[in-house]
Amino acid sequence: MSAPIDFYFDFSSPYGYFASEKIDALAARYGREVNWRPILLGPAFKATGSAPLAGVPLKGEYSLHDFQRTARYLDVPFRQPSTFPIATHYAARAFMWLEGRDSGLARAFAHAAYRAFFADDVDISGADVVLDIAEAQGADRIALAEAIVSDAMKLRLRNAVEEAIGRGVFGSPYIVIDGEPFWGVDRLPQIEKWLAEGGF
């Protein structure tokens, strides 16, 4: 089996959400697994001098429209969140902690969190809502509640984000296949060709 694909995403990124609904099945078609790697776009945007899309003149208005159209194009349920973008450090830390214990549970949490935010307009920035979502997927709420505010998890997430930026990650989704980087859900067709042909 070939090496896993790295899938970097921020829980507040609509294009990351769209990719999250596609990447596992796409990878599986080519015998690949996927490492899900939550990041925080804030520090990445600082590194590139970028700003959250929705607030950028012209591009922001376009993007809000493109989110909707791209969701329809990819057949992914989507409703523009009322509060957007949001802080996602609790969700990211929760994912990382769960991932260390039960990879399937972590994945289920990630899907549930993304869908809560982008399909059901639930603000997932707070610790409580993150715990609600994780508990509904079967996580140990009490242990997770401690973990997501612990210094250890804060440090792990900070290090993971720094490591990602050090690797060149500057957006979401950012997908790396055998060292080849792909930014944006609109690169899925190139990703598929890359997987099918082993590069092109």
Place this chain on the structure above:
Amino acid sequence: MSAPIDFYFDFSSPYGYFASEKIDALAARYGREVNWRPILLGPAFKATGSAPLAGVPLKGEYSLHDFQRTARYLDVPFRQPSTFPIATHYAARAFMWLEGRDSGLARAFAHAAYRAFFADDVDISGADVVLDIAEAQGADRIALAEAIVSDAMKLRLRNAVEEAIGRGVFGSPYIVIDGEPFWGVDRLPQIEKWLAEGGF
């Protein structure tokens, strides 16, 4: 016949170049013509607080790599220009002046200018090289030489760019179909679906 598609592009934009090699045939498959509308990204970037891709930390390095891969993916000849990005006001004015006289000639000039820059590494920022390219396509060099430095063409281009920005155009390529905007050559699949289905 349905209304023409508007195709906004900057002669210094690789993704604009890739789109220029695809958009006419794509539109023709759905009985559409294309209005080619050269713009200058400088003023558009000022409006959005953006910077030329190649100079942005992390994103710049990625983009230079993505240009090459996307060219291969789309099967368009491409060599990274040694000087990049460049000023394109002469090329844009030349296109606009030619377009007013002979639309086919203007289109041939645009293709030749884009290919000179992105396939043959010819710096097309200067007036002389623009005139060389246009003349090789059959343009009246002397009349065009006067036109591209004339106050009238300067004003026309400035107005065209302002009008484009007023319409929301902030990048290249930026394609508008019956009022629906699409930014980026990676939106070609959505454009095709939109044309095929009359929206989605």
